[in-house]
Amino acid sequence: MERLWFYITHSWNDLRVGGKRTLFALLCIAAGVAAVVSLQTLGAMIEHSLTTNLQELNRGDIRVFPPGPGPGRKARADVRVDSRYLATTGAANTVFTESGFLAIEQATLQYDPDAEVSYRFFSPNDPIAGTFLETEQGSRTIFPIIIEADYSIYRDTLTVDGQKVGDVIESPTDIVISDNAAEDYGLSVGDRVQLNGADEMFTVRGIVDREVEAFTENFFFVTLFGFYYADSSVREVFNFDSGSDIFAAEIFINLSDPSPGQVSSISQNLERRFPFISVSTTSDIRERNSQLTGAVNDLVLLMGVVSLLIGGVGIVNTMFVIVTRRTTEIAVLKTIGLKARQVTLLFLVESIILGVVGSLIGCVLGLALAALLENFEVWFGTRLDWVFSYEAVLRGFILGVVVTAIFGFLPTLVAGQVRPGNVLRPSTTRLPNLGILQTLVALSVIFTALGVIVWSILGGTLSPDVDSDTLLVALDGSVLRFGGALGIALLLGLAAGIGGAALAPGLDLVRRPPEQLGRAGRSVRYGLLLWGLVVQTVLQGVLFFSIGIVATALLQDKITTEGASLSLAVAVVLGLAISFRTFRHQRNIFVILGAVLLGFLLMLSGGMILGTALGAALGALLPGELWQLAVDLMMGIALVELAFVAVITVVGVLWFLVTLTARVPAFDIPDIKISFRALVTNRNRVSMTLLALVIGVLTLSLVTMFADSLKQYFALNLEDNLGGNVVVLTFSGSGSEWETTLDNLDNVLDETDGVENYSLVTTYQVEFVALERQDGSRLKRTQLIENMQAELPTDEDISSFLDVSFGSIDGRQTDGSLPVKEFLEGGRQLQPEDAGQQRIVIRGARPIRATGIKTGDFLIFNFPDPTTGQRRQLRFEVVGITDEVRGELGSDIGSFIYAPIDSFEGIRPEAIWSVANVEEDQLSEFRGNVRQNVATAVVLETRFLNQIVNRLIDQFTALPFVVAVLNLVTGGAVIANSVALSTLERRREIGVMKSLGVQRERVLGMLLLENSLMGLLAGIIGVGFSLLLLIQLWAFLFNGDLRGSIPVDTALILMALCVAISLLAAVLTAWGASGEKPLNVLRNE
Amino acid sequence: MATNGLAVQLENVTKSVEVGERHLHVIKGITLNIHRGEILSIIGPSGSGKSTLMGLIGGLDTPTTGRVIIDDIDISRMNEGRLTQLRNEKIGFVFQLFHLIPTLNAVQNVALPIRFSTRRQYDPTTRAVELLALLGLGHRLRHRPGQLSGGQQQRVAIARALANDPPVLLCDEPTGNLDTKSGQQVMDALKEIRRDLRTTVIIVTHDSLIAEQADRIVTLEDGVIVAERIISETYR
Ligand SMILES: Nc1ncnc2c1ncn2[C@@H]1O[C@H](COP(=O)(O)OP(=O)(O)O)[C@@H](O)[C@H]1O
């Protein structure tokens, strides 16, 4: 007790005296913990939104869906579609007819006479009516939600100024819009707006928070475009009548007794009576959402932990400096009788105090950050309610303390090894090396502790289920029995320690000159030398190769075989040259590298071999449950080890790069020379620090550059793929009106000035009948689905993909305006001579190919006519299947299948649309013309489509972006810490310089130069790495055609940001140091 | 307690260290007996191995060959754990640069070795206050090292060295960082301690005035004893 008290007071005093050193170390931990706490709180906020008010989320106790694509719904093709109850819309979708709704309402009232039954739909009669808001800039998408305004759940929804939706919607033309739509289109209460498909104007009566609809399956539409509520009486306002009986897309049921038993019994009864419906109850939602939030939480926590681990680098740095500065004190403590473990404990207490204080600060910062995040709308632009998550704070705190202790462990172990004799030579502050045993212990403890952390987060999600007799993929990709898995993991921990410990004698071997070694030692040394040389050359080769590829890609906008082979040649030459130079000057580097790599090889291979043996034995001995726990736990450890190997590799690369920096010509400018030298002498710490910054920059640049390049790619490709900058959508109307619409559209496009070219498209909703092979055999839907499942082993619902893609056919003009594409064997594009022929081209996405369809096959479809209820059957020959595997990100719009526009034997299409190229300055006149001549038309510009794509990408990357920024902030804290440490350490050097008459500004200049160099290095490496990674991805996605989608600007900005961060850190810490009084040189610390 | 009246026996002790790639022979065979209660001065030029020798006697290091016997216990082949205990109980160290723990006050510094003693004989604080009073620092008990003069710091260091009442006190240039007057005060304190506690005191010094106050002076040059002069026979 007494001793513990001594440890605590002593450490506390030391930290207090430590000033800046302590401050920046605390900052490192705090930044990491803040990341964990804020992300976890965010997770809790998301969870809160998804799991409370379930009845409101579900819009009732029971929600009833008609057949159609989507999770939990029955496929239209799998049920008998009774046209009394159901009407078909879209390719695979159905909706309830009025009599369908009434039947379900009646049935419900039989079970619960006091139940409230309501419904909603998303567009009146016509698939596009009411879905566009006409604005000055053209048509803008908005998502319609048409409800019964007096249904209790909607009626009581509050607008932002506190009124009830049910009260403000009084007439069919009253609407309530979402706040994001109001912001985007500049609307406020009382404004009058025009919606496509209606002649009358609508009045905005209220604005609601988008949150009220955001957490439903309409998530994307709602957050992307915004929505409006209108009452179901709005049907009268829209002037279409396609003759069909479309009534409700969903039915809501509010029971008088919402107890789970009642809900499930009534929903089961309904399902039995109406076999085609699917239901969603509050408990279904709870289950689904808690699965989702569980996954989100784990992911978010894991990302936060990465931040914390980056901060851990700062802890290692700080603790090493603390220990180094106090070697003499440690020696004194040892002379008066403190044992090694007592010294270790003393410093461990110190790092734990650092951890506790830093984590406390981090928790506060984290909560503040979470509050900020709330306003930044990270989660797909939805507003989340602030939730104080006690668990997030506790977790952050504990993780912070534990990580600090783990990272502080190695330095404190070193502290314990300081020789007491040091006290007689106080000027020597070289730290002792750890012995094999200590290294073994240290690494095993570190791996196990980190493994437990990972396990506590991931639980058993990654590890195999021991009961199932599945095979496991082992580290090297080879497959081992699950018995081996446990052993691998278990012994990897130990083997990692052994492997690491193997480094110690290896390094010892390196330090001694060859003459002093025995025969065996010499040959081992040469072996290591050779091994190191080979690996180093290969590493460099890969590095230069990748740089070469990026460079040629930048120059040519394309990755070509020639470019790649040229880079390879240059890379090999450069790699060899550098290896050769280094070999002549610093042979030992290779021996060290060899030793390190050998250590890892031992660690991995030894672990695997031992592991397999032991695992098999243990698997037989342990009872099942315990074993599962062990497997889970060990999986965590194995993960940590993999990460460790990765990190060490990166640090190794960084180390070499820092060394290479010294070779950059300094032009005989002393300041630059000194800066370079400072970097190289401290390269161990510099490379550790760089690691932290590099991870931060890497994540940030991966996210931003990926998003940026996608945006650029879409911007470039959209017009190409569409074949124009304007899309005109119309609804074909009923009867034979469609022919007039088509003619009118054709005429407008033909006659308006500024229309450079255009093509007309008609879209048909069809029912797939069969695929007919050339030999006459027929494949039905179920057989195609079986083929797909055999070819694509996924859990996803492939059948709905098939239903959608074989559910509509486009008619296209065959006058040569169709895009040039690559086709699978024997295929071709539609030609002018195909006009009037029943021939089709299919877009060959992967699932489509998996059906086994071939060029030359025939597809048979039914064309239902909703007005007459009759079906016409047509048979099309497949003349081409496009090769789209690499172009799946392409932005083609329209159906997966198209045929000549005049090959449908006069059947009425569902929609008529057109793609045109219109000169920019003629656009508004064009819009006017189109609207005048084709009443139902909506004019969309690709610019607008681009905006949508951009917004979608932004929303997808928002959360990763926040995480990356947090990582970078943590990296910044580590840099600040490192700069502070190195300037503190170099006070004497600075004092000497000043006593020699070097001015303060110049000293400061040198410090800043050194740190901007470091920042630049981190920037180049981080951004460079992500370019390397992304280029592979782009080359794969876009088939080598980069088309300027490399975001050079973003890359440069990110690099500048990196320099700025390290400069900032340097300025903050170096100003004081540069003011060091020359007198201090004379004083002893 | 030594049966033969010898506090320290060195038998043909050598010590070599590795400096970079070479072996450096720092101590080249020293045999020396030091009596209980004796004050021994070791003088010699810089780099002659004085500090290294002190380290060997005090169990900070082990000899390459030969035997070091403290209080009849051979410590030449002891492991680090037992050496630590030995240092705690049998040896007191005083250094040129004082090496007090800067964050602890005088009493805490002195009490430290007692707190970490496995066989505790005294109450840490009481003992510390007593010793500090003995060394004339009764009025500076709660001061931190930074608030004390050099001479006062060195006396705190001596008190700390005496905390567990060790038979041997090793002082490596204890007056090297002090002015003549403070140096003499420290020397007086050491003599007083020897008189009151019969502690064996070994002093490495450059200062001939200090060296002359010992019972015996040994001169070291290049790792070997080149001269020995007995001044007083009182403690033989
Ligand atoms: N651990 C060591 N590492 C390097 N050199 C040492 C070490 N121990 C002793 N020496 C060397 O041995 C010689 C004697 O040192 P020391 O005992 O400190 O001499 P003195 O105290 O007499 O000045 C010096 O040259 C010193 O550099």
Ligand SMILES: [Mg+2]
């Ligand atoms: Mg000396």
